[in-house]
Amino acid sequence: MNIPALLFPDLALILIGWLLYRHAGLGAQFWAGAERLVYYVLFPALLFGAIVRNPLSAGESLPMIAAALGAFGVGVLLGFAARPALRPVETLFASGVQCAFRFNTYITLALALRIGGSEGLSLCALIVGFVVPLANLAAVYALARHSGAGVLAELARNPLVLATLAGVATKAAGLQMPEPMDATLQRLGQAALTLGLLCVGAGLRLERPAADAPGADPARRRSALQLTAWFTATKLVAMPLTALLIARALQLPPLHATIAVMFAAMPTAPASYVLATRMGGDGPFVAWLITVSLLASLAGIPFWIALA
Template structure:
């Protein structure tokens, strides 16, 4: 269990580094606002596009796995949206934080897959990422656009994360292979997304943010780290997925939320500090939920 916890430690350290740099150096909040825009409009979209294009998608042989992943994401979306109907829940905070309940950190997922099962597991997690990233981004943009009285469809059609994901899927399915210089250039641009995105989370962090609505935060984090891992384990059993795919579905369901939740909330007029607090809390909880879920998987699926 310790090795899985250590896998998440670098993400949290980058968040902490962003917080320290923003609060205690000349690189203050004015600098990090520009970094957020750079990550949102360029770095994350390039990373999503290149990650999807370079992974082979054998959708015909992984249909049940893909459906399982969409079911997990869908459950998180439904439960998080339902919280908005609970009396007394602040609508702006719910709209900002709902995405934390159903989005996932794909970078941690890819690293975890490589450690668990090598290339076969990476191929499985790539299918889940390719199918679920568009759904997660649609759900997140819809929640924020609806609350902010934006034109939801306009926001969806202009969202760089959704556009990059759709473009990556179409390019992959069309068999597009980028020229080596282009592929290397895009890979280097995308490689900057993770560290800068995580540090931007830390730079925008206000530890008092979660105190605005602690019960809502607890509910959203319980969906992300209790309900969804339980659903991933159950689907793998009930649908009789092959052991390797069932393991990847369980790991996928237990991942911490996406670091870009804060960037999206901040860019669409949501509550950035509250979302940043949720992302940090989810990263910490992920250091427990992933090892525990993997231990439960081993008990349910003995080798």
């Protein structure tokens, strides 16, 4: 498997998105609208179609899902362990801990399709359906100041969760999509991957956050640096290593093992910034974590895929 050639198209789209954001004059409002389109329309169509179209069952894929969930669990545990271990600034911790275990859905699905075709995409869609609710719950919990009543309502409206559940239910009922509907979903899915990766590039923030700037409060700056290293290492080292060990222990088929490890090695989710900002956290610090995670994963993803 020529991994650099495999990754090049997706990395090129991310770079194009970065260049368009800075030089095409489209504006932040355009990119915000594009992200909403991908999240609420295009990606749900991609997930639903991938599950219904391919002959996979959750039962056959349970060992792979177990590897992904095991890696996710390690990410959550190590992420929250930063509080007693580092005694960080609370706002920075609450805002950034989600970056230790959340994953970039855009890159995950695009790369799964390139690695395993439609079967790889379907396997990855199952992982997404299982992990997204748990990741959202853990992320919101870290920032919540009141009860978790609103958390369950938010999960019930999550379009990725709903699309996955609908796809599994349709598959379990033995229903088949008419050819015109299937063709429409395939076209929406193709648009999701392209536009999603462009949005990833547009969201890159290479400037240092205020908490990490040279003139910042020394304690806050030290805390930001420590958390950046801790969360990035958890997401890009501890999680894929756990997935790899579980995959080998369970003797997963090659494609299942590769998809599980690839999922665990993904950079953190751009949506982490939206959640932190919406819930009163430190948005610039989270934007910095997202960018560091993405850039570091460019070296980590080929390494972990080669091992898997």
